[in-house]
Amino acid sequence: MTQADHEVEIYTDGACWGNPGPGGWGVVLRYGTHEKTLCGGEAAATTNNRMELMAPIEALGHLTRSAVVHVHTDSTYVRNGITKWVANWKRNGWLTTAKQPVKNDDLWRRLDEAAARHEVAWHWVKGHAGHPGNEHADRLALAGLEGALRDAGIDPAGYRAPRRPA
Numbered sequence: 001m002t003q004a005d006h007e008v009e010i011y012t013d014g015a016c017w018g019n020p021g022p023g024g025w026g027v028v029l030r031y032g033t034h035e036k037t038l039c040g041g042e043a044a045a046t047t048n049n050r051m052e053l054m055a056p057i058e059a060l061g062h063l064t065r066s067a068v069v070h071v072h073t074d075s076t077y078v079r080n081g082i083t084k085w086v087a088n089w090k091r092n093g094w095l096t097t098a099k100q101p102v103k104n105d106d107l108w109r110r111l112d113e114a115a116a117r118h119e120v121a122w123h124w125v126k127g128h129a130g131h132p133g134n135e136h137a138d139r140l141a142l143a144g145l146e147g148a149l150r151d152a153g154i155d156p157a158g159y160r161a162p163r164r165p166a
Contacts, residue, residue: 006067007031010059011125011133013074014051015141017159021045022149025055026140028133029062038062039140041148051141052078053107060114069120074127074134078111083122086112 009030016023024041038058041051052075060069073079086108089095094105102108125131127138146156 006065008063008067008069009133010056010069010071011073011137012052012055012059012071012078013127013134013137013141014048014053014055015138015145016046016048016051017145018045019048022145022154022159023048023051024141024143024145024148025051025058026137026142026144027055027059027062028136028140029059030133031067036062037136037140039144039147041141041144041146043148043152043154047104049075049077050104050107053104053111055137055141056082057107057110057114060111060118060120063118067118069118070123071120072123072125072131072133074125076124079122079124081108082111082115 011028012026014023014025022041022043023046024039027038029036029038040054040058052073056071056073056078059071063069088097089102089108094102096102125134127134149156149159
């Protein structure tokens, strides 16, 4: 079998209640007729960008062999970062063109390493626009956020933070 025989579709999303605030990430992995979903989160203050990065890191980390992967994200931050900016950041010692440290460099390094094991195409999809894969990942991100709050002993229903529109 060649790498092309292992083609995977991945839909990712991140969510935060407040920014910073508690956050979650969600992933839908599809391989042929198989589908796997993943979600997780942080009850402590995090950012939407960190959750958007965690989703593809977790997704790619769950692949057991090298594959052709199509990652669909509604985050231009993630798509532009991995396709346009990361090579320069690495070349510049993880500094921006303004010579400032790259924000979230810990996660960018993890994503770069995870993506290097595969042939990845990065696709942007408009969020909250009815795309089934993106909507599913969004629901999983919210479930991850709520699960993180519950694990920290916080009732998500009683949590008073800005909520994303439905």
